[in-house]
Amino acid sequence: xxxxxxxxxxxxxxxxxxxxxxxxxxxxxxxxxxxxxxxxxxxxxxxxxxxxxxxxxxxxxxxxxxxxxxxxxxxxxxxxxxxxxxxxxxxxxxxxxxxxxxxxxxxxxxxxxxxxxxxxxxxxxxxxxxxxxxxxxxxxxxxxxxxxxxxxxxxxxxxxxxxxxxxxxxxxxxxxxxxxxxxxxxxxxxxxxxxxxxxxxxxxxxxxxxxxxxxxxxxxxxxxxxxxxxx
Amino acid sequence: xxxxxxxxxxxxxxxxxxxxxxxxxxxxxxxxxxxxxxxxxxxxxxxxxxxxxxxxxxxxxxxxxxxxxxxxxxxxxxxxxxxxxxxxxxxxxxxxxxxxxxxxxxxxxxxxxxxxxxxxxxxxxxxxxxxxxxxxxxxxxxxxxxxxxxxxxxxxxxxxxxxxxxxxxxxxxxxxxxxxxxxxxxxxxxxxxxxxxxxxxxxxxxxxxxxxxxxxxxxxxxxxxxxxxxxxxxxxxxxxxxxxxxxxxxxxxxxxxxxxxx
Numbered sequence: 001x002x003x004x005x006x007x008x009x010x011x012x013x014x015x016x017x018x019x020x021x022x023x024x025x026x027x028x029x030x031x032x033x034x035x036x037x038x039x040x041x042x043x044x045x046x047x048x049x050x051x052x053x054x055x056x057x058x059x060x061x062x063x064x065x066x067x068x069x070x071x072x073x074x075x076x077x078x079x080x081x082x083x084x085x086x087x088x089x090x091x092x093x094x095x096x097x098x099x100x101x102x103x104x105x106x107x108x109x110x111x112x113x114x115x116x117x118x119x120x121x122x123x124x125x126x127x128x129x130x131x132x133x134x135x136x137x138x139x140x141x142x143x144x145x146x147x148x149x150x151x152x153x154x155x156x157x158x159x160x161x162x163x164x165x166x167x168x169x170x171x172x173x174x175x176x177x178x179x180x181x182x183x184x185x186x187x188x189x190x191x192x193x194x195x196x197x198x199x200x201x202x203x204x205x206x207x208x209x210x211x212x213x214x215x216x217x218x219x220x221x222x223x224x225x226x227x228x229x230x231x
Numbered sequence: 232x233x234x235x236x237x238x239x240x241x242x243x244x245x246x247x248x249x250x251x252x253x254x255x256x257x258x259x260x261x262x263x264x265x266x267x268x269x270x271x272x273x274x275x276x277x278x279x280x281x282x283x284x285x286x287x288x289x290x291x292x293x294x295x296x297x298x299x300x301x302x303x304x305x306x307x308x309x310x311x312x313x314x315x316x317x318x319x320x321x322x323x324x325x326x327x328x329x330x331x332x333x334x335x336x337x338x339x340x341x342x343x344x345x346x347x348x349x350x351x352x353x354x355x356x357x358x359x360x361x362x363x364x365x366x367x368x369x370x371x372x373x374x375x376x377x378x379x380x381x382x383x384x385x386x387x388x389x390x391x392x393x394x395x396x397x398x399x400x401x402x403x404x405x406x407x408x409x410x411x412x413x414x415x416x417x418x419x420x421x422x423x424x425x426x427x428x429x430x431x432x433x434x435x436x437x438x439x440x441x442x443x444x445x446x447x448x449x450x451x452x453x454x455x456x457x458x459x460x461x462x463x464x465x466x467x468x469x470x471x472x473x474x475x476x477x478x479x480x481x482x483x484x485x486x487x488x489x490x491x492x493x
Binding site for chain 2: 050101102153157
């Protein structure tokens with residue numbers, strides 16, 4: 001257990017540094033962009049699906065939670081972690097399942113998701129538009145009719161954030177797709193999922209490229225309105 | 232009973248012929264012209280389709296060769312007619328596991344942009360599911376799933392439980408696999424149900440779940456998939472051949488939503 005803890009916590013310490021620095025690394029370009037980019041958030045990099053992967057153990061992936069407002073993350077390794085970190089509205093998205101690739105909102109009513117049984121009221125709607133172009137959150141009816149709990153593999157039906165060929169086992173993020181999110185506490189936000197591979201490379205051909213390191217961009221509107229204009 | 236078993240044999244043979252035609256894409260002579268007007272539709276009733284040959288060369292590497300089926304005519308429709316209203320559902324995606332309705336608005340379906348207006352809806356009863364399924368974590372708790380549950384589930388759907396608007400154009404596929412949709416089968420992608428048996432990875436287990444379909448002509452039907460492996464094995468593994476779909480359906484031809492059909 002201790003070994004796992006260090007394997008996980010060290011990358012997380014690194015993540016904190018990256019997060020802390022990310023604001024200052026932005027180029028001072030026009031116009032000001034209020035969206036936040038998280039680069040290379042290490043998820044459960046110590047797990048693997050198969051045997052014999054160097055430095056990894058075959059076991060289910062630990063879920064990682066993330067708060068838009070505080071950028072706080074938690075690793076859910078066991079029942080105690082679940083009890084401490086999942087059943088509250090302090091996180092907005094979680095990276096779960098295979099390679100932490102299934103991105104799920106915090107909603108207490110959706111069975112099979114990390115927030116099940118908690119107070120979260122999150123929701124998610126897919127908008128096939130570039131991130132910057134999505135400036136208003138859809139109406140409540142749209143969330144009611146089209147809302148889904150999470151996005152992962154897109155088998156072609158349009159309901160996911162990446163394509164995945166089982167031929168080469170490489171995830172290819174879907175471009176120009178934005179996820180409008182109702183946060184755990186009912187605010188509106190938008191999310192763009194950019195990569196699962198370290199360094200956010202434009203193209204990956206190496207199956208063993210370090211993963212999962214999540215790069216994503218988001219904007220949360222904290223005044224309660226539907227305004228999602230980030231620029 | 233006699234007619235039932237003859238039906239099966241005849242159906243299977245027809246299907247085999249139909250699917251051969253559908254698969255011989257590269258044959259120049261196979262320019263199928265829609266005869267129009269010549270369609271023979273089935274009567275209200277229950278039909279069994281056994282070992283329907285889909286893409287038997289499919290791997291988990293990508294989308295299988297699609298298989299189009301007309302519930303109205305109880306036969307395979309050639310791929311050349313994919314942008315027509317001749318078919319109702321298509322078996323597509325990994326191992327033909329994505330069942331799309333023929334609807335022009337169905338993103339990802341070969342019928343996208345076409346004239347089809349079919350819709351479908353996966354009927355879910357969590358209490359019923361709890362007999363064999365962990366309905367919180369979405370994985371089987373009893374394998375093999377008892378066969379009689381297919382009969383129970385099929386008979387239990389006596390009408391269309393939703394409005395047309397609530398029926399979708401999205402595919403019915405693998406249950407809660409990298410999404411939060413109820414599907415018709417459980418995909419044990421990583422073999423986690425049988426961690427010590429590599430032949431159990433990448434196996435699809437059909438579930439006793441009914442898919443209600445509104446056909447392109449507006450009739451209602453209920454479909455239940457029994458297997459996608461050859462000869463309908465109760466406990467499939469990598470030793471079984473995928474691409475042989477066995478399913479049962481009932482169709483109501485009087486225009487009503489009555490699906491209490493024997």
